[in-house]
Amino acid sequence: EPEVTQTPSHQVTQMGQEVILRCVPISNHLYFYWYRQILGQKVEFLVSFYNNEISEKSEIFDDQFSVERPDGSNFTLKIRSTKLEDSAMYFCASSEGRGGTDTQYFGPGTRLTVL
């Protein structure tokens, strides 16, 4: 069964450094998402992406964040200058159709630790 994959599983970085989290969505899916989960808190929506542009973003997704689909398979989340409060589990998800009608399938997540 097709799955969303994410790399790395765990990323440790120093405050102020740039990180890129990578995701490979399910191959026939057209909509892509990033969510994050700070330890002990709710899973929160960050951004959705369709047709090579951002469809929707939350208040969390400020200028420090960017997303890109650099090729036909990868979907990346970049944090330009990490802060301590960026430490969280980051989940990528994809759906075949629009997220309101089609189920979003999640990857296993990347745990980001900012020191």
Place this chain on the structure above:
Amino acid sequence: AQTVTQSQPEMSVQEAETVTLSCTYDTSESDYYLFWYKQPPSRQMILVIRQEAYKQQNATENRFSVNFQKAAKSFSLKISDSQLGDAAMYFCAYINYGGSQGNLIFGKGTKLSVKP
């Protein structure tokens, strides 16, 4: 703004027994979807069950079923014949049908333990 509330941080069930996880939500929309996701210790969130708000019939997937009460804005998950593999975090989630491009709104989750 829509919210999702799971009032049970932790639940425990004996193997083979039945357990019900609670979820309430708040919305002014009439057309939306509700989900239960399972997150085992391996971390990958897996869809358990999905309910369209316009459907009156409660969704069922094998041992998993929901009790969807639209007027009460309640969406509970019942797990029958609980198995050790059901032990996980369970998240209730909501999404608008119209307008939203995919913003799932999650509850805080309920940690389910299954005792042998």
